[in-house]
Amino acid sequence: MNYPDLARRVIRLEIEELERLHERIGEAFSQAIQMLQDCLATRGKIIVCGVGKSGNIGRKLTATLNSTGATTVCLDVGDALHGDLGVIAPGDLAILLSYSGETSELLGILPHLKRLDLPMIAITGGASSTLARTAHCVLDVAVTQEACPLNLAPTASTTTMLVLCDALAMVLLEARGFKQEDFARLHPGGSLGRALLTRVADVMRHGDQVAIVTPSTTVQDALQAMTQARSGAAIVRYPDGSLAGVFTHGDFVRAFQKDHTIAPHPVADHMTPRPVSIQADKLAAEVLSTLQKNRVDDVVVIDSEGRPVGLVDTQDLTRLRLV
Secondary structure, three states: HHHHHHHHHHHHHHHHHHHHHHHHHHHHHHHHHHHHHHHOOOOEEEEEEEHHHHHHHHHHHHHHHHHHHOOOOEHHHHEEEEEEEEOOOOOOOEEEOOOOOHHHHHHHHHHHHHHHHEEEEEEEEOOOOOOHOOEEEEEOOOOOOOOOOOOOOOOOHHHHHHHHHHHHHHHHHHHOOHHHHHHHHOOOOHHHHHHOOOOOHHOOHHHHHOOOEEEOOEEEHHHHHHHHHOOOOOEEEEEOOOOOEEEEHHHHHHHHOOOOOOOOOEEHHHOOEEOEEOOOOOOOHHHHHEEEEEEEEEEEEEOOOEEEEEEEEEHHHOOOOOO
């Protein structure tokens, strides 16, 4: 038995079902987004209900929507019938998840949702089901088969439902103009939140923490300045204060491998001209992206006129728990 081949079969089958979902996305999806926008515009809540595997996906959808600024409550169907319907208020909207569309527990609360005049979006594989006939908008997540070799365990169907929920949340995010700064305010405790709330000027090295030399400074003196600053790079600055380049430990190693007598050479002969730089008022998240995109360990921080004012070392971001 070839286990990797079996795994690839499962993955391929689920990809094929997602491709079918991709082709089905259309007017009903647009209607659902508009309904969600209308709800949030009046400060309504999104009420998510599901049972079993669909309930697990509903909890994930609830967490994603809340983390992107859309107030959402995951309502347990059993609790709803014993008092928790009180969480629903005028202006709210319900997202109901059931692959069959005939889940008895979920159907049990439909009359109460109708009595409360709640707009309903159904996410179901049963286009002709009771749930679909009751809802105001139906999003079809039907699959032709499960990835289970017995065609029994919910696999492709749960993947399709989960991906559609992600699509709803992300399109709603874009439609509402949700920005990085908004995300950061809702995630202040994590590294991503800190990176999105912190400016480069707040994390950069400056003053005695930065080695600053001129193009005529010798390699030996530049290395000494780097040692004193405990930095892996030195900013090379022209006498008028403008940026000439950067001289890193890597630049030294590469040059020394070619010529062991470089100590008295001017650092301009071995520096990196036009180094990677970022403005001091940018978000720390942007310097993270800059470091990764350019595959460097140090980024020169510049002011609005392009003059160097500091340095960001990738190790500093780790120390500050920004990565």
